[in-house]
Amino acid sequence: MSLLSFTFFLTFFTTVTATQFDFDTLTLTTLKLIGDAHLTKNNTLTLTGHATVPSSAAARAFYSQPVTFRQPGNPSPASFTTFFSFSVTNLNPSSIGGGLAFLISSDDNTLGDPNGALGLAGAGDNFFAVEFDTLMDVGFNDINGNHVGIDENSVVSDKVSDLGTIGIDLKSGDAINAWVEFNGITKVLQVWVSYSNVKPKDPILKTDIDLGRILNEIMYVGFSGSTQGSTEVHTVQWWSFTSTFDSLSPPPPTVTTFMNPTTTTATSAPPPEESDKSTCHSGLCKKGVGAVVAGVVTAAAFVLVLFAGAVLIWVKKLKRVKRFEFVSIGFGSEVIKMPKEFSFKEIKLATKCFSDNRILGHGAFGTVYKGILKESGDIVAVKRCSHSGDQGKSGFLSELSIIGTLRHRNLVPLQGWCHEKGEILLVYEFMINGSLDKALYEARIPLPWCHRRKILLGVASVLAYLHHECENKVIHRDIKTSNIMLDEGFNARLGDFGLARKMEHDKSPDATVAAGTMGYLAPEYVLTGRATEKTDVFSFGAVVLEVACGRRPIEKDVCGVHGVGGISNLVEWVWSLHNEGNLLMVADPRLEGEFEEGEMRKVLLVGLACSHPDSMARPTMRSVVQMLLGEAEVPIVPRTKPSTSYSTSHLLTSLQDSESDFNAVITISTSSSDNSFSGRDMV
Known part of the structure; x- marks a missing residue:
């Protein structure tokens, strides 16, 4: 044949x-x-x-x-x-x-x-x-x-x-x-x-x-x-x-069929020649022909082995070059030792050639696809850089270099990465229950209060780890419900580190262009572009209020009651009802009162404390964890939202003292008009 x-x-x-x-x-x-x-x-x-x-x-x-x-x-x-x-x-x-x-x-x-x-x-x-x-x-x-x-x-x-x-x-x-x-x-x-x-x-x-x-x-x-x-x-x-049909199954005993390339019809294989025949043709016996053919095949096989060896050496050399290029553009040696390096072919197959039907969402610098790894059958979330410029690549490099060194039960686990064919791909564990925002707004069954409390505690725990327990402090800069994933047990898993930055614990932050999602951004961050751990605390406060109230931080106010200019600000609304002594009225009506009032009040006060307009007055995430666990008292939150204006000296003082705990409530704030922009990500 x-x-x-x-x-x-x-x-x-x-x-x-x-x-x-x-x-x-x-x-x-x-x-x-x-x-x-x-x-x-x-x-x-x-x-x-x-x-x-x-x-x-x-x-x-x-x-x-x-x-x-x-x-x-x-x-x-x-x-x-x-x-x-x-x-x-x-x-x-x-x-x-x-x-x-x-x-x-x-x-x-x-x-x-x-x-x-x-x-x-x-x-x-x-x-x-x-x-x-x-x-x-x-x-x-x-x-x-x-x-x-x-x-x-x-x-x-x-x-x-x-x-x-x-x-x-x-x-x-x-x-x-x-x-x-x-x-x-x-x-x-x-x-x-x-x-x-x-x-x-x-x-x-x-x-x-x-x-x-x-x-x-x-x-x-x-x-x-x-x-x-x-x-x-x-x-x-x-x-x-x-x-x-398993390969161990016995094949049909008589004939083998194959597809004839010229006629495209099934044809029976020719019967084998009898081994004892030695009839000669054109001066050569069939045994002699067989020996020649065997010699040619052996020589061809030898050449093929040499060629394959040369190709293998070339491929390994190419990989070393690619790895050198990979490290030279921003990765340290610790990244190369991360969980697994996937081939582009593996990921392309897993995502069905990055089919639109596999898109889960969009992150700061990439599109996220659902993938099924052929070898293991595991379901994964693949983040693909959707920006061809240096900004997109640097965002991916930042995300990989940061997430690759972090270990916490409330982070989305990174399975591996790929840098091939000009592509940078991050492979994360797939979160079966999707993102927190979808659980809050799109699920047929309301997210129970017990799950919401557990989720908030999980996010607080991982932020305390990022801010205080890592060798270099990590500022996430994009805390929001669409970046909080839920595993099979509805445990929070924080994802999307595309905007995250590492910082030495005793260093002041550099000024950058403020990045993130309006409604979650701290006012001093919008004004100065300097992200600190207290800007993450503000974002967490917005998430706390969103989870407790079942409303987005910024949304259109169709009734014109809770906002100005057709825009409703969740923090302003909660503080107004707190001022009226009706704080529990902000609880998500979909919960139908299925919560313990003392717990709900505590969570709402924690949310307001974290959303304080003055960064110096916000608690640290360590303090927040203790509050949610009942190991520390929630500070007194003023009935009226504090107001203030930001001066240059005040902002510098705030930045220098951003590590201080929440010891007293200072009645200061800012008045700002927020515009909404909603972003989504599945990792």
């Missing part, structure tokens, strides 16, 4: 025996939607109903192309692995549920039963399903309304596991990740479930199962779901699927 023919053979063989896709390749044309299933504008697959209308409904969504699960001459069915991220939300949690299931079915046209049947039963097809059931139905022998089960041609599960044993609540509304793997050779099926994007060590369900009894030559893969008089909605945010 020629090398070209062999290459075509591999391509053809892979095409007919393997299937691989993910959400980036799925569109309305590559999905088949049945019943209430639909694809939203943000590429989310919704299975059942409308959130405000209780209904008993069923839906199915399939990959439109059939998947090959059986091969002629191969006794083992295809192995497959699938990963999907889903959530179950319900405007009325007391209403009866339903559930959803990952489904492999022989029928892609018929819709199963609604109610508690998950859209599975009644279709009359062969099917295999992994169900995630939110309804306890005695008729189906359900153990509870929060379990995962294995179904074979029946909604009565063959094997069930209680998700509560691993702390998973299907009805929480949170994103839940699931991995399903089946080995066609060993006939072992495993299911993992987690809030985290990291697959747990142990599966919640593992069983021996002979899917060969169910799987036909071709089947359809997708999802099924149902409701029973409920407002429950099932959404799938991400889905990837791969099937393959």
Whole structure:
């Protein structure tokens, strides 16, 4: 067989025996939607109903192309692995549920039963399903309304596991990740479930199962779901699927097929020559020809090895040059020793060539993409420099040189970096619960007060670390809710260090152009361009008030009540109600009073203290942590917002004494007119 023919053979063989896709390749044309299933504008697959209308409904969504699960001459069915991220939300949690299931079915046209049947039963097809059931139905022998089960041609599960044993609540509304793997050779099926994007060590369900009894030559893969008089909605945010016939599977014993490049038809391979024949042709016997061919092949192989060695040496030398260039433009040797250096090819593959569908947000100097690393399957957030000039590169260099040396539980973990093909890329751990601003303003379910308190304490803790515990003080300069990420446990993770600056503890800051987001910027920073730890404290104060009130620091005042010129300033509004003795009236109405009043009052006073117009009167972040933990008293905050004007001497004194703690409240302030600009970032 020629090398070209062999290459075509591999391509053809892979095409007919393997299937691989993910959400980036799925569109309305590559999905088949049945019943209430639909694809939203943000590429989310919704299975059942409308959130405000209780209904008993069923839906199915399939990959439109059939998947090959059986091969002629191969006794083992295809192995497959699938990963999907889903959530179950319900405007009325007391209403009866339903559930959803990952489904492999022989029928892609018929819709199963609604109610508690998950859209599975009644279709009359062969099917295999992994169900995630939110309804306890005695008729189906359900153990509870929060379990995962294995179904074979029946909604009565063959094997069930209680998700509560691993702390998973299907009805929480949170994103839940699931991995399903089946080995066609060993006939072992495993299911993992987690809030985290990291697959747990142990599966919640593992069983021996002979899917060969169910799987036909071709089947359809997708999802099924149902409701029973409920407002429950099932959404799938991400889905990837791969099937393959394991290389250990025995090949068909008789003929091998390959694709003929000229005729593009499958052709049988020629039978092998008998080894004992020595018939001569043109003075050469076939054995002699074989020896010559072997010699030529050996020589060619030797030359190829030498060439490969030369290429390897050249590549290593090139990498050393690139690393030298990398260090020379701003990185120290400690950066080169950071977690991992990724190749551009790895990241390009992980982000689907930096597809627009993978964009998570935009930071100070770059665009952030969601990526899935092929080697490990880990989900990451990739920050790509979106500025070609020196400013963008210096911002990235600053971010990497700073974040690469920091270690704190409330920082977004850096997985690695890449500097190749003129690109600078930062690879961060993906935060499953997104950014704090989205949790506050876009989530269907309000962020509970207990989560909000924990988040604020986490941000205060990491700022205290940056300001006081690092070898060189780090000023973040861009503290805002869109730069605070939330992990699977709703712990705060501070990200986006593109504007951050290192500073020796005993040095005064240099003047620069003020950078950041209006509404979070301290007044003295806007006036002087000198960022200190107290400018970060001001920004944190704005975040505290935003989290407690559920309102942005600067927003349009449609009623014309709380602001001037159509603009509402959150700090001014909170201080005005504090002056009236109605401080608790600013609490986020979406909380519906579900908070302890003493805690809410303390948090609001901390926010006002941090937002004091005079930097010298603001507390340090160490003091803030102690206040939030109840280890220190919150200082007395004046009822009327202090006012003052900034003089040059006052600003110099403020900068020199910026390390001092909050000992007394000085009635000074500034009057400034803030304009709003909203920025977003996912890292």
